[in-house]
Amino acid sequence: xxxxxxxxxxxxxxxxxxxxxxxxxxxxxxxxxxxxxxxxxxxxxxxxxxxxxxxxxxxxxxxxxxxxxxxxxxxxxxxxxxxxxxxxxxxxxxxxxxxxxxxxxxxxxxxxxxxxxxxxxxxxxxxxxxxxxxxxxxxxxxxxxxxxxxxxxxxxxxxxxxxxxxxxxxxxxxxxxxxxxxxxxxxxxxxxxxxxxxxxxxxxxxxxxxxxxxxxxxxxxxxxxxxxxxxxxxxxxxxxxxxxxxxxxxxxxxxxxxxxxxxxxxxxxxxxxxxxxxxxxxxxxxxxxxxxxxxxxxxxxxxxxxxxxxxxxxxxxxxxxxxxxxxxxxxxxxxxxxxxxxxxxxxxxxxxxxxxxxxxxxxxxxxxxxxxxxxxxxxxxxxxxxxxxxxxxxxxxxxxxxxxxxxxxxxxxxxxxxxxxxxxxxxxxxxxxxxxxxxxxxxxxxxxxxxxxxxxxxxxxxxxxxxxxxxxxxxxxxxxxxxxxxxxx
RNA sequence: GGCCCCGUGGUCAAGCGGUCAAGACACCGCCCUUUCACGGCGGUAACAGGAGUUCGAUUCUCCUCGGGGUCACCA
Numbered sequence: 001x002x003x004x005x006x007x008x009x010x011x012x013x014x015x016x017x018x019x020x021x022x023x024x025x026x027x028x029x030x031x032x033x034x035x036x037x038x039x040x041x042x043x044x045x046x047x048x049x050x051x052x053x054x055x056x057x058x059x060x061x062x063x064x065x066x067x068x069x070x071x072x073x074x075x076x077x078x079x080x081x082x083x084x085x086x087x088x089x090x091x092x093x094x095x096x097x098x099x100x101x102x103x104x105x106x107x108x109x110x111x112x113x114x115x116x117x118x119x120x121x122x123x124x125x126x127x128x129x130x131x132x133x134x135x136x137x138x139x140x141x142x143x144x145x146x147x148x149x150x151x152x153x154x155x156x157x158x159x160x161x162x163x164x165x166x167x168x169x170x171x172x173x174x175x176x177x178x179x180x181x182x183x184x185x186x187x188x189x190x191x192x193x194x195x196x197x198x199x200x201x202x203x204x205x206x207x208x209x210x211x212x213x214x215x216x217x218x219x220x221x222x223x224x225x226x227x228x229x230x231x232x233x234x235x236x237x238x239x240x241x242x243x244x245x246x247x248x249x250x251x252x253x254x255x256x257x258x259x260x261x262x263x264x265x266x267x268x269x270x271x272x273x274x275x276x277x278x279x280x281x282x283x284x285x286x287x288x289x290x291x292x293x294x295x296x297x298x299x300x301x302x303x304x305x306x307x308x309x310x311x312x313x314x315x316x317x318x319x320x321x322x323x324x325x326x327x328x329x330x331x332x333x334x335x336x337x338x339x340x341x342x343x344x345x346x347x348x349x350x351x352x353x354x355x356x357x358x359x360x361x362x363x364x365x366x367x368x369x370x371x372x373x374x375x376x377x378x379x380x381x382x383x384x385x386x387x388x389x390x391x392x393x394x395x396x397x398x399x400x401x402x403x404x405x406x407x408x409x410x411x412x413x414x415x416x417x418x419x420x421x422x423x424x425x426x427x428x429x430x431x432x433x434x435x436x437x438x439x440x441x442x443x444x445x446x447x448x449x450x451x452x453x454x455x456x457x458x459x460x461x462x463x464x465x466x467x468x469x470x471x472x473x474x475x476x477x478x479x480x481x482x483x484x485x486x487x488x489x
Numbered sequence: 490g491g492c493c494c495c496g497u498g499g500u501c502a503a504g505c506g507g508u509c510a511a512g513a514c515a516c517c518g519c520c521c522u523u524u525c526a527c528g529g530c531g532g533u534a535a536c537a538g539g540a541g542u543u544c545g546a547u548u549c550u551c552c553u554c555g556g557g558g559u560c561a562c563c564a
Contacts, residue, residue, distance in 0.1 A: 010564050045563055110562060117561095126491060126560065152562055170494065179492050179560085187562040194564045218493045218559045241495080241557090248556065276501095279513090283502055287512050306502080308495050309557065316501065316514040326527080365527040397524080430523090445523045453524095461523035 003035025005209045006202070007061075007068075010042040010194075011053035014259040015060045017312065018213070018243040018251050021277045025240060026211040027066045028278075028300040038205060039071030041082045042198075044191045060260050063270050065293050070205075078205040083197050090192040093200050093230075094153045094185045102229035103185055105141045106133040106154045110188075129154065129182045153186040155196075155226065163221035168209075168238040169305045175221045183222060195219065199226045202235055211238040214309075238302060241281050241309045251312055267340075267370025268317070272324040276317045281306045290323070322368035330360045337363060340373035345381030349468050358423070358467060362460035379453050380468055383477055387454035389488045392481075394456075397442035401485055404447035408482040410437070411448060412475065421471040426463045451481025 005026040009019060030037040039061070041054055058073065070076025080086055097103035106129075117127040134156065145151065157163075157180045164174035185196040192200065202210060217239045227234045242250045251257045258266070263273055275291055283306070284291075284299040291299065325333065334356050341350050341359065350359050367373060392404040399407075414433060418425050434444040449462035452474055458465060466474045 008564095012564075042564065048563070106562095113562085124490075128560085150562095173493070175492065181560070184562050189562075191562085193562070198564090213558095214494075215558060215564085221493090239494090244557085250557080279501070281501090285503075287503080289513060306495095310502090311500060313500050313514070319514055322527095362526095366525075368526095394524080441523060449524065455524085457525045459525075461525095463523075 001033075001208060002206075003030055003033035003209060004038060004205070004207050005030040005035065005211060006038040006040050006205065006207050008040040008042050008198070008201075008212075009057050010045065010048070011050060011057065012045075012048045013050050013053055014056055014253055014261065016251060016253045016257065016259050017263075017273070017277060020060065020064060020260050021243065021280065022211060022213060022240055023061060023066060024064070024274060024278060025238075025282070025300070025305075026209070027068075028297055029209055029211065029238075029302070030069075031297045032300050035208070036069040037066070038076070038078070038207070039068040039081060040201060040205070041072055042194060043082060043084045044187075044194055044197050046084070046189070046191065056261070063264065064260065064274055065270060083201065084191070086197075086201070087191060089204070090197060090200055091186060091190070094192070094196065097155070097185070097226075097229055098153065100229060101156060102226075103153050103155050104134050105136070105145070105151050106182075106184075107136075107144055107149055107151050108132055109150070131156075131182060134182075150188040152184045152188055154182040154184055155222070157182050157222070157225060163225050165220050165224045165234065165237060167217070167220075168236055168302050169307060170217065170239060173217065173221065175218070177225075180222055180225075183219075195223065196226070199223050203227070203230070203232050207235050209236045209238060211240060214239050214242050238305070241306055243280055244309050244311045246311060250309075257312075263317075265371075267372070268321050269324045272321040273317065275324075276320045280310045280312060289320075318368050325367050325370075326365060328364070330357070330364070333364050333367075334360050336370060337367070337373055340370055341377065344374040344378045346377050346468075349380060349470075355468065358460075358464060362464050366459050376459050379455055379458065380465070383452075383480075384454045385480060387450075389484050391450045391454070391456055392447055392485065394442075394446050397446035398440060399443055399446045401488060403443060404450075405482065405485045405489075407439075407444050407447050408451060408478055408485070411444070412478050412482065415466075415471075415478070416475060418471075421467070421474075423463055423467045426466050430463065447481065448478065452477045 007023040007026050009015065027037045039057070041057070043049055054072070061068070068074065070078060070081060072081040094103055098105065113129070116130075120127040133154075158177045161177045162174050163177055163180060164172060166172050183195055184193050186192055220237060220239075224234060245251045245255070245257055249255065253259055260273065264270065271292070274293070278291060278296055279289065282300070283304045285304055288299070328336070334350075337359065338347070338350065341347050350356055363373060363376070366376065389401065393400050411430070411433060414429060415426070418429055430444055430448065431441055434441050437444070445462040449458060449465060450456070452462065452465050452469060469477065
């Protein structure tokens with residue numbers, strides 16, 4: 001079988017990660033089977049169009065590493081790929097259903113319907129269209145159409161019997177026809193509804209596997225009535241579980257959950273996001289966790305798809321992103337980190353090859369997300385001189401104000417006399433002093449690092465920081481630290 | 490509310506009648522160490538509840554409970 005899958009977003013805004021995962025699974029399934037992945041834009045709701053949303057879809061898919069064989073921008077044999085451009089294709093199919101008795105014209109206005117709905121709901125009932133226009137004579141229908149009265153075309157759902165379909169992961173789903181409403185196929189503006197356009201498009205585009213969100217699970221039996229009415233072969237349905245923010249809320253842009261592009265801006269790597277996302281709701285069945293796109297294509301299977309919703313775990317995404325960052329080579333890392341260093345105001349410190357290497361060494365194992373960097377290194381650009389003298393006291397390093405004062409008093413002139421301000425020289429000098437003084441390394445290095453950073457937690461240690469700061473600034477900070485200690489006496 | 494779907498540690502998730510119920514994230518402890526991080530080692534922690542079926546249920550069935558979805562001229 002020539003597998004054809006599609007991703008059919010409506011251009012109503014940004015692409016959240018749930019959508020992206022749907023696209024990913026559809027893409028993987030097509031690629032795994034040597035089939036085609038089709039991009040289709042579902043813009044039948046003219047009121048909800050959002051400027052630029054289509055480009056966002058293209059951009060997101062591309063940076064996520066997915067390509068498409070057919071779509072609005074690349075064309076294809078089954079075009080057009082934008083539903084509004086296919087507008088004229090749907091009506092004939094709807095009329096065919098009218099002729100075969102599977103659909104009918106309806107002249108009830110939205111206002112009338114709202115009224116009836118309100119009345120029924122006021123009594124606690126669930127409104128269902130009452131087939132009010134079903135038995136209108138042909139002549140009457142034609143007369144009204146000739147008068148120019150607005151109308152819709154509705155599906156004529158049988159009064160009884162079962163509607164059902166088979167889902168690749170949920171199995172047989174069956175619902176009684178009496179539960180089903182006569183859904184609108186063609187709207188008053190002549191546009192098809194999503195429900196109808198979907199059936200027509202999936203069929204005319206020869207889609208073999210429909211991967212889409214869970215929210216369509218309960219309406220799919222209705223679609224199948226349509227397939228049966230046309231006598232068409234049904235695609236394989238694969239309904240994907242929802243990605244949740246927590247146990248009771250799904251992820252949504254509206255509630256401030258990050259979109260794919262938000263995550264990219266925050267400094268997440270596309271490969272890490274995709275890798276993580278693939279694992280939310282799908283398992284390869286073994287213990288592997290790291291996948292390249294090609295490995296995902298190999299490993300992907302419908303059987304590995306989960307039936308229950310999954311909560312999006314930012315924590316784990318962060319961890320996975322950190323893993324990807326650690327695996328970058330130094331060159332790629334510094335290229336990505338440099339802009340962050342610049343915004344932190346330490347770009348000038350990262351100009352030489354040695355300095356770059358040093359930054360990579362201290363930063364790469366500590367970077368979970370690139371946007372973290374600025375906050376980690378900003379102290380290098382500017383010392384917050386108001387730091388508390390209490391920072392000098394650290395039990396594990398066996399320091400107290402008295403010890404720190406004497407260390408700094410000894411170390412400042414020693415470093416001033418250092419011929420070369422290099423990591424090696426600083427290392428030998430500082431550790432040599434510790435040994436000579438019979439102190440733990442930490443006892444010497446702690447006050448030096450605190451004075452130079454004003455922080456208890458820093459990337460790298462005293463030696464690295466001193467090297468980065470350079471002789472003048474490092475000594476200035478050491479002297480400042482000493483004077484703070486003296487002032488406390 | 491009707492209908493549909495789901496229910497293994499805090500989270501992801503393996504399991505598909507017989508397991509001491511994997512693994513990962515997070516958390517905790519220890520080691521390494523120039524703080525933190527990285528790395529190494531170890532630990533806490535789960536089959537929602539109740540009936541069945543069966544020699545035997547996490548696994549099959551039913552009920553309860555919990556959660557989600559859906560009931561638009563939105564997709």
